[in-house]
Amino acid sequence: MTIAERAPLQCLSATEAAALIRAEPDIKVFDVRDMQSFKQEHLAGAMHLTEDRVPLWLTRLEKTTPVLIYCYHGNSSKTFAQMFSDFRFARVYSVDGGYRPLANALAEPAKAAVDELSEALAAFMVQWDFDPRDLNAPGEHGLTPLMRAALSGEQGLVTELLALGVDVHARNDDGNTALWLACVPRSTAIVQALIEAGISLDNRNDAGSTALMYTASSDRPELLKLLLDAGADPQVRNFDDLRAVELAASAACLKLLRHTAD
Structure with missing residues (x-):
């Protein structure tokens, strides 16, 4: 050559x-x-x-x-x-x-001048006692602004925070990322946005559980399918040696995971 x-x-x-x-x-x-x-x-x-x-x-x-x-x-x-x-x-x-x-x-934490934040995001930061000068700084229970916005189902705030370059891989005190927390309010839009931002699909929290396991065990088939389609690994086991298929709480979730049972 x-x-x-x-x-x-x-x-x-x-x-x-x-x-x-x-x-x-x-x-x-x-x-x-x-x-x-x-x-x-x-x-x-x-x-x-x-x-x-x-x-x-x-x-x-x-x-x-x-x-x-x-x-x-x-x-x-x-x-x-x-x-x-x-x-x-x-x-x-x-x-x-x-x-x-x-x-x-x-x-280096993601920095943003206070006047760069939208009115809604600035109010959100004050509401939850976050430092508007450090968008990655954790607050109560180790939740960052992105995690809190995801948990609250605030799609617009999640979109803005992602555009400001916040850390999507941060984990809270339980070892969960914003992906798990977005599944709590069943927000397919936020989950999709986080997937597109490159968040880890198979992060295991302090119990060894993934977001896929959570959606299976809490009967969230629409989010379970979204994660599977994005490439989440159904073969990951938690610390009790259980996979998502063995945690499925409904027939709908079990149907989505049936190909992983063997």
């Missing part, structure tokens, strides 16, 4: 890389530091990568999969990223500055 045939390799700042990770839920993130450093801390969802395992990933991933690689300072990641680029991966990124700046950038 000639240099001209290589797919372009892009170097991103930590801020740019953090924004890309938030915007691209399907991005594949690799950590090429040593294993000890990886075990001590790494980005959520990142895979450890060594040179001898690169060929495995080159054949396993679709060439259209976006790939982002970080190391200690942004040097080794360029070498690894070039390997993917040489094999014509369409979008390959190396993080300048490495792990620590990227981790810090991802930890």
Whole structure:
């Protein structure tokens, strides 16, 4: 392969890389530091990568999969990223500055000037004693503004918060995300919006339960179908070793899950 045939390799700042990770839920993130450093801390969802395992990933991933690689300072990641680029991966990124700046950038809360909030959202923040300057800060029971809006069935507020870039992966004191909470008021519109925002479909709370299990056990077939159609995994088991099909509270839910019973 000639240099001209290589797919372009892009170097991103930590801020740019953090924004890309938030915007691209399907991005594949690799950590090429040593294993000890990886075990001590790494980005959520990142895979450890060594040179001898690169060929495995080159054949396993679709060439259209976006790939982002970080190391200690942004040097080794360029070498690894070039390997993917040489094999014509369409979008390959190396993080300048490495792990620590990227981790810090991802930890930055979503900020918004008070005057950027709609009147309805500003009133909502006051009502629930949230800080309007930090849209990811949790309040009572560890609920963020997005979680509270989802639990309250406030579709317009959820839409606005998502547009402001809030963290859809945050978990409350019980380990639930906004997806589970949106199922409580049976809001198909909010659940769909969260799915489209890239929220994890199979997050397990502190009891090991997923939103799919909740919709099955609480007789919410319309939401159960929505989650299944989006790709939620019906084979996940809770800490009592039960799957959604074994928790189904109605014939309608059982019918939707019948193909998972075996």
